[in-house]
Amino acid sequence: MSFLAIDIGNTRLKWALYAGPQPGSPVLHQGAVFLETIDDLADGPWKGLPEPTTMLGCDVAGDAVRRRVEEQLELWDVEPRWVVPGTHDGGVTNGYDHPNRLGADRWVSLVGARRRVLAEVGPGGTPRPALVVMVGTAVTVDALDAEGRFLGGLILPGFGMMLRALELGTAGLKVPTGDVVDFPTNTSDALMSGGSSAIAGAIERQHRKLMQRTGAEPLLYMTGGAAVKLAPITELRFETVDSLIFDGLLAIQAHRLAL
Numbered sequence: 001m002s003f004l005a006i007d008i009g010n011t012r013l014k015w016a017l018y019a020g021p022q023p024g025s026p027v028l029h030q031g032a033v034f035l036e037t038i039d040d041l042a043d044g045p046w047k048g049l050p051e052p053t054t055m056l057g058c059d060v061a062g063d064a065v066r067r068r069v070e071e072q073l074e075l076w077d078v079e080p081r082w083v084v085p086g087t088h089d090g091g092v093t094n095g096y097d098h099p100n101r102l103g104a105d106r107w108v109s110l111v112g113a114r115r116r117v118l119a120e121v122g123p124g125g126t127p128r129p130a131l132v133v134m135v136g137t138a139v140t141v142d143a144l145d146a147e148g149r150f151l152g153g154l155i156l157p158g159f160g161m162m163l164r165a166l167e168l169g170t171a172g173l174k175v176p177t178g179d180v181v182d183f184p185t186n187t188s189d190a191l192m193s194g195g196s197s198a199i200a201g202a203i204e205r206q207h208r209k210l211m212q213r214t215g216a217e218p219l220l221y222m223t224g225g226a227a228v229k230l231a232p233i234t235e236l237r238f239e240t241v242d243s244l245i246f247d248g249l250l251a252i253q254a255h256r257l258a259l
């Protein structure tokens, strides 16, 4: 009953083959490729993999990319299935004005985060609110209350986008990025520190607002390719969960198959 989870972002496609379609199932194989190379998946990373029995993916890179991935999936006799955010799943209530317009990766990461929130509840304890930060091509900062309601979230440019915008929009910022320091004294450090502070500032603001809204100290989960860049610069306690989206896909698939 092996299960293939696929996360198509705007920069990279991440995939993982699990022994079964339920949370906690061991990973058999996994990988990440840049979108430019997804037409080589069947002949490349996926060649020789055991055939997945079922598959579930989330795609935020558009229908054309999804169709190219479905062509690669023809390597196997597996039915491509893609998450469309609904009003409820995995204990999460979707508070978006139009639930199905929420990015599928955001929705799936919220489901993955809610599982972790519930797993952290001690005996006689109550679930905590959570902030879910995805640091990818864009950055999202999403808030879950203690009951698992998705209250809403921010979208802001990711590191790469911010730096490219500055480089394209100015004459003097075509320099490599530097380090994150408190008071940058060169252009490279100023760029890296500025980008990091913008993202960390958004996270700290939402953390404070969620705490005020719920009266409890939120858990903070970070995921995404660039989460590692952000790690050193926020005073907040957070947990980096590289597999958060896959955790959500496993939970949703397990729920689907149990119906």
Ligand SMILES: Nc1ncnc2c1ncn2[C@@H]1O[C@H](COP(=O)(O)OP(=O)(O)O)[C@@H](O)[C@H]1O
Pocket (backbone or CB within 6 Å): 008, 009, 010, 011, 012, 013, 135, 136, 137, 138, 158, 159, 160, 224, 225, 226, 227
């Ligand atoms: N191996 C890598 N090479 C280059 N950039 C990377 C790599 N891994 C992560 N990144 C950084 O993270 C972003 C892509 O992370 P990812 O979570 O895959 O984004 P998305 O889900 O939007 O495709 C890039 O914008 C880049 O800043």
Ligand SMILES: CC(C)(COP(=O)(O)O)[C@@H](O)C(=O)NCCC(=O)O
Pocket (backbone or CB within 6 Å): 008, 009, 010, 011, 060, 101, 102, 103, 104, 105, 106, 134, 136, 137, 138, 139, 140, 155
């Ligand atoms: C915000 C995103 C672009 C993030 O995508 P990513 O950075 O992971 O490639 C994606 O979640 C998306 O396309 N959302 C749809 C719009 C919304 O969530 O309101």
Ligand SMILES: [K+]
Pocket (backbone or CB within 6 Å): 008, 009, 010, 105, 134, 136, 224
């Ligand atoms: K993503």
